[in-house]
Amino acid sequence: MDIYQDLVLKLILSIIIGGAIGWERELRSKSAGFRTLILICLGATLFTILSELIGSKGAPERIASNIVVGIGFIGAGVIFKSNNRVSGITTAATIWVTAAIGMCIGSGQYFIAAAACVLVLLILVVFSRFDKRIDRANQIRDYVISFPFNKEAHHKYESLIKRHKLHILNSTQSKSGNVLKNSWTLLGREQDHAKFIDEIFNDADVSNFEF
Numbered sequence: 001m002d003i004y005q006d007l008v009l010k011l012i013l014s015i016i017i018g019g020a021i022g023w024e025r026e027l028r029s030k031s032a033g034f035r036t037l038i039l040i041c042l043g044a045t046l047f048t049i050l051s052e053l054i055g056s057k058g059a060p061e062r063i064a065s066n067i068v069v070g071i072g073f074i075g076a077g078v079i080f081k082s083n084n085r086v087s088g089i090t091t092a093a094t095i096w097v098t099a100a101i102g103m104c105i106g107s108g109q110y111f112i113a114a115a116a117c118v119l120v121l122l123i124l125v126v127f128s129r130f131d132k133r134i135d136r137a138n139q140i141r142d143y144v145i146s147f148p149f150n151k152e153a154h155h156k157y158e159s160l161i162k163r164h165k166l167h168i169l170n171s172t173q174s175k176s177g178n179v180l181k182n183s184w185t186l187l188g189r190e191q192d193h194a195k196f197i198d199e200i201f202n203d204a205d206v207s208n209f210e211f
Contacts, residue, residue, distance in 0.1 A: 006108075007049065010045055010049065010105050010106060010108070011042065011045060011046075013045075013105050013110065013113070014038075014041045014042045014044075014045040014101075014102050014105045014106075015038055015041070015042060017041055017098075017101055017102075017105070017113060017114075017117045018037045018038035018039070018040060018041025018042060018098060018101075018102070019034060019037070019038050020117060020121065021037050021041075021094060021098050021101075021117065021120055021121065021124075022034040022035065022036060022037030022038055022098075024121060024124050024125060025037060025091060025094060025124075030078075030088075030091045031078045031088065031091060032074075032078050032091050032094065032095055036095075037094070037095070037098050040071070040074070040095055040098050040099055040102065041098050041099070041101060041102040041105070042102065043099075043102065044067050044071070044098075044099040044100070044101075044102025044103050044105075044106065045102040045103070045105045045106040046106070047066075047067050047103075047106070048067070048102065048103045048105075048106025048107050049106045051106075052106075052107070067099055067102075067103060068099075071095060071096055071099040072096075074095055075092035075093070075095045075096055076092070078091045078092050078095070079092050090124075094120070094124065097116070097120055098120075100116070101113050101116050101117060101120075104116065136189065136190040137189050137190075138187065138188075138189075139187070139188065139189070139190050139193055140169065140185060140186070140187050141185070141186055141193055141211060142183065142184070142185050142186075142211065143183070143184045143185075143186060143200075143209075143210070143211045144181065144182070144183050144208070144209070144210035144211070145157060145181075145182050145184075145200060145206055145208070145209055145210075146179050146180065146181045146182075146206065146207045146208035146209075147179070147180060147182075147203075147205045147206050147207060148178055148179060148180070148205060148207070149175060149178050149179060149180040153180060153205070157182065160196065160199065160200075161184065161186060161196065164188070164192045164193075164195050164196040164199075165188055165189070165192050166186040166187065166188035166192055166193065166196060167186065167187045167188060168184055168185070168186060169185040169186065169187050170183075170184070170185040171183070171184050171185075179207060181208075197211060
């Protein structure tokens with residue numbers, strides 16, 4: 001195959017594979033979507049091609065190795081922490097593996113690139129169902145409950161938490177006048193959180209409830 005035909009094939013394949021992975025991220029409204037992952041895959045392919053064309057003899061991997069470092073900065077930019085949750089890790093990992101696939105294409109490893117693309121899509125689409133089940137079984141939520149101060153009140157709500165099979169990860173309290181304000185970070189199943197919330201809503205002693 002002519003060298004230019006081979007280069008065109010690699011670039012087109014990188015656009016197709018990057019687009020396939022990016023489309024899945026776009027459908028889920030992620031920060032790195034269709035165009036971003038196409039450019040990442042295309043860029044990794046180009047850098048790998050250039051490393052073979054202009055790299056020093058016997059060490060074409062020098063340019064390609066820096067792709068791994070460079071792509072880390074892009075991946076770090078899509079990770080955010082909000083309250084007790086960290087979001088964007090899956091998208092960052094997708095960016096990382098898409099760059100790796102681009103390197104496969106650039107080095108002419110088409111079968112590995114195609115197989116990796118299929119596996120990535122399988123993990124993102126099919127495994128997300130298992131991820132949701134795990135998330136429902138292990139949810140972390142913050143609660144702020146205010147109620148009139150008395151010796152038994154605090155123990156009452158801690159007993160309520162235990163009765164609903166929720167685990168206390170963190171607890172703070174403050175008192176203003178005759179009102180005791182308690183903040184809890186609780187771990188538990190989604191349905192247990194829902195039952196706990198319903199019971200707090202129906203508690204006449206609670207003056208303020210945030211969750």
